[in-house]
Amino acid sequence: METQLDTNNSRSKWIGTSNRGFAVQAVEELRRLFTGLKFSYLMPAEVFMFDVPMAKEEALEIINRDMPMFLRHLQPVDHEIERAAVDGDQQDTEGQDEIASEDASNHVDLKALAQLLAEQYTFEAGEKVTVQVRKSEGIPMAYSVASIRETADRVLHEKIEAETVVRGADRIISIYVVEDMMFIGVSRPQENVSDWSGGAIRFRKEDGQVSRAKFKLLEAEYVFSLDFTQYRSAVDLGAAPGGWTSLLLERGLDVTAVDTGTMDPALMKNPKLKFIRKNASSVKLAEHGFDLMVCDMSWHPKQTAGLLKDLLHALKYGGTVIVTVKLMNKKAFQTVRDFVRILEPELQLQGAKQLFHNREELTLFLMKK
Numbered sequence: 001m002e003t004q005l006d007t008n009n010s011r012s013k014w015i016g017t018s019n020r021g022f023a024v025q026a027v028e029e030l031r032r033l034f035t036g037l038k039f040s041y042l043m044p045a046e047v048f049m050f051d052v053p054m055a056k057e058e059a060l061e062i063i064n065r066d067m068p069m070f071l072r073h074l075q076p077v078d079h080e081i082e083r084a085a086v087d088g089d090q091q092d093t094e095g096q097d098e099i100a101s102e103d104a105s106n107h108v109d110l111k112a113l114a115q116l117l118a119e120q121y122t123f124e125a126g127e128k129v130t131v132q133v134r135k136s137e138g139i140p141m142a143y144s145v146a147s148i149r150e151t152a153d154r155v156l157h158e159k160i161e162a163e164t165v166v167r168g169a170d171r172i173i174s175i176y177v178v179e180d181m182m183f184i185g186v187s188r189p190q191e192n193v194s195d196w197s198g199g200a201i202r203f204r205k206e207d208g209q210v211s212r213a214k215f216k217l218l219e220a221e222y223v224f225s226l227d228f229t230q231y232r233s234a235v236d237l238g239a240a241p242g243g244w245t246s247l248l249l250e251r252g253l254d255v256t257a258v259d260t261g262t263m264d265p266a267l268m269k270n271p272k273l274k275f276i277r278k279n280a281s282s283v284k285l286a287e288h289g290f291d292l293m294v295c296d297m298s299w300h301p302k303q304t305a306g307l308l309k310d311l312l313h314a315l316k317y318g319g320t321v322i323v324t325v326k327l328m329n330k331k332a333f334q335t336v337r338d339f340v341r342i343l344e345p346e347l348q349l350q351g352a353k354q355l356f357h358n359r360e361e362l363t364l365f366l367m368k369k
């Protein structure tokens with residue numbers, strides 16, 4: 001039943017995930033990296049399978065050297081299991097785990113999965129392993145996603161004595177289920193673009209959190225490997241109601257927030273916050289006063305770039321800029337190129353990523369030369 005993939009190392013097979021609606025851009029970026037790339041959708045506009053004429057390690061090296069902006073997650077496909085057809089009355093609808101796990105573990109697909117994991121993979125005793133299972137929306141299943149994970153966990157414990165963990169794994173087993181197949185791959189977390197399942201990074205919403213926008217800056221800090229506690233003073237352009245400002249204050253920075261709107265009253269009591277209620281285009285900022293400039297204005301990208309250019313004198317040399325760039329008509333590459341070109345004399349692009357918390361936008365990380 002299981003189909004062993006071509007192991008002569010001449011091709012490798014992958015599942016890529018982007019934010020919904022941006023798979024075209026992710027595939028386009030991958031095509032620029034690999035000639036001879038073949039792809040097909042597993043979930044329209046979001047999850048796709050591709051294969052390249054290159055071994056796993058070599059392909060990873062190329063992707064890591066030139067990380068695609070729209071690739072949110074990557075998993076290798078080492079093995080495929082053909083799934084048994086589902087009877088109409090057995091179907092497990094989305095989000096419902098009606099079939100008890102004891103019954104599910106006898107299912108032919110799960111037995112095949114257990115056998116494959118036990119026979120094909122070796123883990124060291126005590127190695128920390130996370131099992132991440134995803135499925136395409138709306139596909140018929142005679143067992144739940146949870147029972148797939150339980151099956152894999154059981155094999156890891158019983159046969160391999162590996163330790164299963166939720167976060168901080170040494171290796172990740174990724175399982176992706178479509179109507180007729182199950183795709184399995186093992187990788188190190190850093191090889192998956194994101195170590196979160198499907199790149200869907202989840203932060204816990206706090207009591208009294210000012211805005212969901214805070215998650216965008218939190219994610220940018222994580223994705224670009226920044227540590228805001230290392231900065232001293234920031235200017236936040238388009239700061240209201242204050243999600244980004246609240247994070248920077250929590251990290252111990254002095255923050256100057258600029259907005260025509262109002263900030264959350266709870267923040268206004270913070271002595272480290274200076275709020276300037278003004279149009280950002282007419283604000284006057286001191287020369288080299290900040291080591292961090294953040295901007296989340298939802299403006300046309302050319303206007304945002306122009307605004308940053310006018311205010312860059314306020315940033316110290318070597319200072320950091322984090323900016324959300326709105327994608328106009330999905331012309332993503334052109335938008336980023338034009339944006340960076342406007343700022344290039346003074347700033348150097350360090351990273352560009354459509355974050356999980358970005359919608360019709362992406363986030364850039366730049367440094368002042």
Ligand SMILES: C[S@@+](CC[C@H](N)C(=O)[O-])C[C@H]1O[C@@H](n2cnc3c(N)ncnc32)[C@H](O)[C@@H]1O
Nearest residue numbers: 211213238240241242243244259260279280296
């Ligand atoms: C997406 S919201 C920012 C959310 C914010 N990052 C947070 O975490 O709460 C965009 C903000 O830009 C502000 N804005 C738009 N045009 C502006 C302008 N010309 N000057 C100052 N602020 C402006 C809006 O008032 C709005 O509060």
